[in-house]
Amino acid sequence: MTESRAKELGLKPLGFLRSYAFTAIDVWQDMLLGPAWATPLALERAGITLNDLTLFDMHEAFAAQTLANLKMLSSENFARNVLGRAHATGEVDDAKFNVLGGSIAYGHPFAATGARMITQTLHELRRRGGGFGLVTACAAGGLGAAMVLEVE
Numbered sequence: 001m002t003e004s005r006a007k008e009l010g011l012k013p014l015g016f017l018r019s020y021a022f023t024a025i026d027v028w029q030d031m032l033l034g035p036a037w038a039t040p041l042a043l044e045r046a047g048i049t050l051n052d053l054t055l056f057d058m059h060e061a062f063a064a065q066t067l068a069n070l071k072m073l074s075s076e077n078f079a080r081n082v083l084g085r086a087h088a089t090g091e092v093d094d095a096k097f098n099v100l101g102g103s104i105a106y107g108h109p110f111a112a113t114g115a116r117m118i119t120q121t122l123h124e125l126r127r128r129g130g131g132f133g134l135v136t137a138c139a140a141g142g143l144g145a146a147m148v149l150e151v152e
Contacts, residue, residue: 014122015151019045027142032065034144035136036072040079040089042134042146050090054131057121059113061138069138070097077095100124110118113137118149125151 006013021041023034030037035058041138043049050056060066070092072078079088100120103113114137121133133149 013059014119015125015133015149018148018150019043019066020145020147021045023144024146025142028105031140031142032061032138033057033069033072034138034142035069035146036078036089036144037132038084038144038146039073039136040083040085042136042148043089046148048132048148050092050134051133053093053096053134054125054128055099055121055133056092056097057100057117057133057135058098058102059117059137060104061108063104065138067096069136092151114145118147121149122151125149 003013003016019042021038023037023041025031025034025037030101058069073089074091076088079085103117106116114135117135118138121135125131125133130151133151134146135149136144136146138144
């Protein structure tokens, strides 16, 4: 809903969606690496970098999948030779990453995980006084998603 419509209804938005990116990749090669493909696009569209984030929440389909995505985000080789980008997205600050636990801890009810991650990130950003949050996920079939959220 738009900010103006929320105000008409007397509602205060939890936050704002500043950018997003969805990617689709070869399931036989990189099926669960969707976040490594979508993250640089979402950050670029929002005009920010990993360093500007207050929080980064990545869906943990499996522990190894999460670690592989983090490795790819920091890999110059992956950035240049796979994504065709000049530089890696960067190193993820552990103090900002899945700070409330992730999908392995909370569970992964299909169709509800994304809503849980977005809502949880917005509430934690508000608790911390605002900032940018990045929410990412992989999905079956080689899909990747990344969203930059902001709480003012």
